[in-house]
Amino acid sequence: MQIALFIIFGLLAVAGALNLLFQRHPINSALSLVVVMMSLAVLYWSLGAEFLAAAQVIVYAGAIMVLFVFVVMLLNAGEEDRTHGSKIAYIAGIPGAAATFCLLSFVFLSERKQLGSTEIGGYLTNAVSNITEISHTLFTSLLLPFEVTSILILVAILGAVVLARKEL
């Protein structure tokens, strides 16, 4: 079952990412990125991270992508056109990305035995559940970073309001 989930949603994620690359209109790219994030949420769930699967759907697919679609529609962004700069990017970009992929997959495949494989059930060593374990760690040993995060979000809100004001 796990391999079926992995193949279906892995292929869906790769197809969505390729669609993001090949579509010319930003709305189409944004909607294919939603497909990628939804399939990644299923993959998180299959890896035993239920909390992150829910947070992925709510935060990424729900909040961030809605913000992107909102900005695309607000700015009335149309199709992009090919220019001279993008030809140079094609020459440099595709081999660079392919080289990165080859390097990473070579490392991962050569360490395949040490990495092991997934198993359903028994994800954490002594945990009752995933959410219990995460919240216990987050609110005891990582309490200070968690609170600093709230300050970061406050600064981000203020920065967004100041930057998007009418008179800059």
Place this chain on the structure above:
Amino acid sequence: MAVPIAFYLILAAILFSIGIAAFLIKRNIITIFMSIELMLNAVNLTFVAFSHMWHQVSGQIFVFFVMVVAAAEAAVGLAIIISLFRVRQTLDVDQINLLKD
């Protein structure tokens, strides 16, 4: 049937490489921003896979913080894009070359 962790990592590598290619090829600034989000998601997948491998929850907490930072980054970045569009009336990164001339 169990899936090797390496397959998850290779899927993340594929997504990350597509993100790099989209970042370099795309000319629309919003799409470039979306490819950054794609790369962040690929990194999150490796964190979750390693967290599963080590039976530890720390990797998932990393992903939690990455999500928070990505949300803050999206808010500020899109505000910058909006104010840039007000000044230059374009979203094409080739035409945003104030530092070049």
